[in-house]
Amino acid sequence: MSVIIDKDTRIIVQGITGHQGSFHSGEMIKFGAKVVAGVTPGKGGQKVHDVPVYDTVEEAMVHEPEATMITVPARFVRDAAFEAMYSGIRVVYILTEKVPLHDALDIVSYARSHGHIVIGPNGPGITVPGQTKMGIMPNHIFKKGTVAVASRSGTLTYEIVNALTQSEYGESVVIGLGGDRITGLNFVDVLELFEKDPDTEAIVLVGEIGGTAEEEAAEYIKKNVSKPVVAYIAGRSAPPGKRMGHAGAIITRGRGTAESKIKAFNEADVPVAEFPWEIPQALKKVYK
């Protein structure tokens, strides 16, 4: 097992017959992912990319899936996530954006008290180069390597992964945490996994304004992380009180500023790159 999923992880896709579900299942299969089944209520019996489609997760359990990718519309996410967890699926990745906050709250708190892992909502998923992918990250930007990346955004993650791939580095695992206020995984959760992962030697965190996940990560790094860490923070130019695209990217009552996050990382001896393309140079300072 690498981090959360590996080449043997059997994955189902809830919403596989939709535009997103169908396209990205195909890309995942090309990347090497074991997509064993799809679920769309009312579409049971069809096939998408030769993958059998079922009406319920319960029926899809004959394939013994351990992970699911949820691509259904926002108002059906709560139902889909609970259906998956009730059926015993360990890892639940939610691609969908604009999931109601209280639905995310219910899903994540149930998951945390019952031993499930939720990735997202509103994130690009998880990719283990050379092994598997669950999500929507573009296949061509990855190169197998030793740097783990965790990020609160999508395209900015690709930008940074692309910069790593074009440098002498490659990636051990890349996780998109999601741009919402409540996400299943925060930086601290993945730092714990990265620290334990034998394939990971260095860590890149891509944060942004809003909340205190980066400050908590900095505290955690000081005490618990021996591997070198570098960071990038988006939103230095963001005005207070404005939601910068992501539901979670907002400075409220003076909290969640880029300055506060950069300061916290600096105090934890984590170099913060000024520009996204400078992540490889920043790594060179603390890694090899």
Added chain:
Amino acid sequence: MNLYEYQGKALFRKFGVPTPEGYVVFKPEEIKEVNRDVVIKAQVLTGGRGKSGGVKFASNVEEARKKAEEILAMEIKGHKVHAVLVEEKLKIEKEYYLSILIDRSTRAPLIMASPDGGVEIESVPDDRIFKFSVNPEIGVQPFVGRILSKKMGFTGDLAKQFTAILINLYRMFREMDAELVEINPLVLSEGKLIAADSKVVIDSDSLYRHKDLEENAEEKTPLELEANKAGYAFVELDGNIGVIANGAGLTMATLDTLLLYGLKPRNFLDLGGTDSVDITKNAFTYVLKAKPEAILVNIFGGVTKCDTVAQGIIAAKDEFKIDMPIVVRLSGIHEEEGRKMLADAGIHAFADMRHAIEKLKNVMEGGQ
């Protein structure tokens, strides 16, 4: 979405949280009868209205209408007053604070209560704020009220009232999909605890479940509202470079990079995960309305088809007759074709962000 005080209080009453008796009016003549001392409060989505003169007192109809007229003519911190709340004036013995919000780091609802109400909670010392993290699977049971009552100094009937308010407020928080419900101050008046003010924020992503709530214009500019309605995440800023990028994180990083290069962005516009010609083209409508002096497009297309994006940019340039400089960064599927199409149309196109921004800087400094 932020609710006005009167909307928040209507919800309080619906969920059994006591409020002063009162009603909202939009014109002074809607005030019909005043047979006791009343308070007239401006309804605006900003704090500090008391200091700005947005809260006045009256004891008869004429006086109440006159004060209402004065307040309705006001603008408070840039917010035009469209409505006033006319309420019974309470005899205030003490002011408390009570709120419930979503705590992002624990991923759980957080109750905050303080015996020091009536001031901004940020100015209350930490040891005077009593917090309780709610496990959503358990919810707020009466024991939570007993724990907090003890800390707040409520005993006997007041502890019972406080517990009932807390349970009802939590029920409202959950059923109404609130991000925040705040009572500040929660006042003690003639033996009763009453919510003298309300601040309620409803999660915008759940508004489809609350169709009865009228939609409020948030703290957004008219152009922001227009662009948001068309499906673009859009924020106006005060610089002169129009920006179109894809993904919230990359768009923020683009603005940050411009600033670090000494260039000032005019806006944030996230195109989303699209490769539609029309969505790309229409994004220019809103950027152009912001009257920038140049436009930067930064697309890292993972699976986005760059030739489609290029078509959208060229269509916008032709249709909207854009003659200001446009600099484009385009990378992803079919990127070479995309950049060639742009170059043929006389638009500067680059494969990476750094060179695009350096070119833009050069252009803004009078270079070619």
